[in-house]
Amino acid sequence: MSTTVLRKDSSAPTPPAPAGPPEGPRARGGAVALLGQIALYALLAVVALAVLLPFIWMLISSVKDDRDVFTVPIQWIPEEFKWENFATIWTRVPFAAYLGNSFFLSIVITFLQVLTGSFAAYGFAKMRFPGRDLLFTGYIATIAVPWQAYMVPQYVIMQKFGLVNSYTSLILLQAFGAFGVFLMRQFYLTIPDEISEAARLDGLTEYGIWARIVLPLSKPALASLALLTFVNTWNDYMGPFIYLTDNRLWTVQLGLRAFIGQYDAESAMIMTGSVLSLAPVLAVFLLGQRYFVRGIATTGVKG
Amino acid sequence: MSVDAPTATQHAPGGASAAHQAAAKRRRRRNLLVGWSFILPNFLGFAALTLVPVIGALAISFTHWDSYSTPKWAGLDNFQRLWDDSNFWAALRNTLYYAAGHIPLTLVVALGLAVLLNQKLRGVHVLRTAFFFPYITSLVAVAVVWNMLLSPESGPVNQFLTFLGVDHPPGWTSSQDWAMPALIVTSVWRDMGYYMVLFLAGLQTVPAELYEAARMDGAGAWQRFWHVTLPGLRPTTFFVTVMITVSSFKVFDLVQVMTEGGPGRSTLVLSQLIFREGITQGRFGYASAVSLVLFLICLVITVIQFRMQRRSER
Numbered sequence: 001m002s003t004t005v006l007r008k009d010s011s012a013p014t015p016p017a018p019a020g021p022p023e024g025p026r027a028r029g030g031a032v033a034l035l036g037q038i039a040l041y042a043l044l045a046v047v048a049l050a051v052l053l054p055f056i057w058m059l060i061s062s063v064k065d066d067r068d069v070f071t072v073p074i075q076w077i078p079e080e081f082k083w084e085n086f087a088t089i090w091t092r093v094p095f096a097a098y099l100g101n102s103f104f105l106s107i108v109i110t111f112l113q114v115l116t117g118s119f120a121a122y123g124f125a126k127m128r129f130p131g132r133d134l135l136f137t138g139y140i141a142t143i144a145v146p147w148q149a150y151m152v153p154q155y156v157i158m159q160k161f162g163l164v165n166s167y168t169s170l171i172l173l174q175a176f177g178a179f180g181v182f183l184m185r186q187f188y189l190t191i192p193d194e195i196s197e198a199a200r201l202d203g204l205t206e207y208g209i210w211a212r213i214v215l216p217l218s219k220p221a222l223a224s225l226a227l228l229t230f231v232n233t234w235n236d237y238m239g240p241f242i243y244l245t246d247n248r249l250w251t252v253q254l255g256l257r258a259f260i261g262q263y264d265a266e267s268a269m270i271m272t273g274s275v276l277s278l279a280p281v282l283a284v285f286l287l288g289q290r291y292f293v294r295g296i297a298t299t300g301v302k303g
Numbered sequence: 304m305s306v307d308a309p310t311a312t313q314h315a316p317g318g319a320s321a322a323h324q325a326a327a328k329r330r331r332r333r334n335l336l337v338g339w340s341f342i343l344p345n346f347l348g349f350a351a352l353t354l355v356p357v358i359g360a361l362a363i364s365f366t367h368w369d370s371y372s373t374p375k376w377a378g379l380d381n382f383q384r385l386w387d388d389s390n391f392w393a394a395l396r397n398t399l400y401y402a403a404g405h406i407p408l409t410l411v412v413a414l415g416l417a418v419l420l421n422q423k424l425r426g427v428h429v430l431r432t433a434f435f436f437p438y439i440t441s442l443v444a445v446a447v448v449w450n451m452l453l454s455p456e457s458g459p460v461n462q463f464l465t466f467l468g469v470d471h472p473p474g475w476t477s478s479q480d481w482a483m484p485a486l487i488v489t490s491v492w493r494d495m496g497y498y499m500v501l502f503l504a505g506l507q508t509v510p511a512e513l514y515e516a517a518r519m520d521g522a523g524a525w526q527r528f529w530h531v532t533l534p535g536l537r538p539t540t541f542f543v544t545v546m547i548t549v550s551s552f553k554v555f556d557l558v559q560v561m562t563e564g565g566p567g568r569s570t571l572v573l574s575q576l577i578f579r580e581g582i583t584q585g586r587f588g589y590a591s592a593v594s595l596v597l598f599l600i601c602l603v604i605t606v607i608q609f610r611m612q613r614r615s616e617r
Contacts, residue, residue: 037424040419040422040424041424043419044419044420044424044430047416048430048433048434051433051434051436051437051492052433052436053459054437054445054448054449054452054492055436055440055448057448057451057452057459058444058448061451069451070451070454070456070457070458071457073462074459074462116344116345116348117345119341119344119345120341120342120344120345120346122341123338123339123340123341123342124342127334127337127338127341128334128338129331129334129335129337129338129339130331130335131335132338135342135346138354139349142349142353142354142357144549144601144602144605145357145598145601146549146552146553146574146597146598146601147553148553148555148573148574148577148578148594148597149357149360149577149594149595149597149598149601150353150356150357150359150360150594151356151577151578151581151582151594152356152360152363152577152581152582152587152590152591152594153355153356153357153359153360153363153591154352154356155581155582156359156363156587157351157352157355157356157359159370172348172351172352173352175348176345176347176348176349176352176353177349177353178349178353180345181345181349206337206341210341231439234441235439235440235441235442235443237441237442237443237556237559237560238555238556238559241559242578242582252441253441253442253443256443256444256447257443257560260447267451270447270451271447271448271451274443274444274447274448277441277443277444278440278441278444281439281440281441285436285439289432292435292439293435293500296497296500296501297500297501297503297504299501
């Protein structure tokens, strides 16, 4: 399992060109290698810039005047910076309420997903009992089933229990997902069984082993799962879109979408809202970047 | 791994064997209880809201049921209707079109990026982060920004195309012919970083000695990629391909926010049809029939890919 995919080699210096004699094939090879490196850098820099261009454009547009967003040619540096966009948007839409709702949902769902997921994963990874593997296959299989295929029955169940248009429905739908179980199990499998065996001999119960040995050992995996779940919930559009009809319950994503429909012409303001909706995710991402990548890389490791 | 490992004791001689067997039996029963107790909290939620609905979708597809009536057995009526529904065929065609663009492009771009960024380069982690960032951006924000970038009149993309000498740049999301390509480009941009990370993780499992040996044999960069990297990456490539494929058949959010299936029904996809029929129109039976088709497509693809994987391993 790779833990530092994004960061690996970051400190490793570029290998120096071979310090051979100034002439001869070796030096020429070094020069070619150096040119190759420069070309590679140039290529990567251009591609990276192209990939980030939508964000750059969004940031710039968010502090423009509406009529300056679509000028021909594009103004990469606005004539005047309208920082007040970031102040006025709060009065145009209940953005603060949307942000609060998103935070509430993301935090509750993340907490439950990590708690029940890591608990169940212990049963799947460290206990042996009849029916375990069959059950786990069931979990895995549903990951491959598209959500849209069972979205209607889910909705019917929620309707029967009167949970449509409430946070309870979204929390229930997302807190017990198979993904958390899968991810945590992948990590637990890397913890040697000798450790829990020794704890068992010392008289610890299985619950004790989970709480006092396995959980502390799996902090990085817990962080990965927590970050992935938080960002996924924060960014989720479809779930809230189906279940939350009441404006007061809306999340940032729904608010942003509605704002676009309502104020179609206010391009700059829409970009301001987009920047605000991304800011928490960006902060979480930069804080826990290596956990993110670890979590994603873990899902690709067979177990 | 095993908690009840010492089965060998069952063959112990004499009276000890019976006692051992009883102890082993007790331990197994205890394990069953304790094991289930770990899984139960998650399983209850999972069973009620995933397992039961998955089975439910299958059952509902054979009924006439709207949100007001009680379900009535319909046999294959819903599937008959589906067969005659031009919206269904359009959605199926569009989904296949999207998949045919999204899968190979994402695969090639993600693999290419991973190989380039697997080198020892200064600042390579900054670049990796840059390529990964679109993935954690919300689809709503992605859709908003790309819709503006692609706006037909004076959007930056068409300005660039005009600069390159294209006389009549496409109308993108406002054009029946170009809306799907626009969706594909946007989705590749968004997803490539995620699969790049999976490929990077896979690349780190390819032994460095193999590259060294290939270099000794005089293999160039391209030959090393072809004869060392690709074979070494085979398990990762398989996993990534299955994931991209299934995800491309599930595409919804991006389409819903960027084009809402339009213009006309040029970007209507299967998951959107399910959503429209089931949630918006309340035709649960018909929507579930479409669900079943989508489910079967995903199942068949996964099974085929697993088969191919097994054959190539032999």
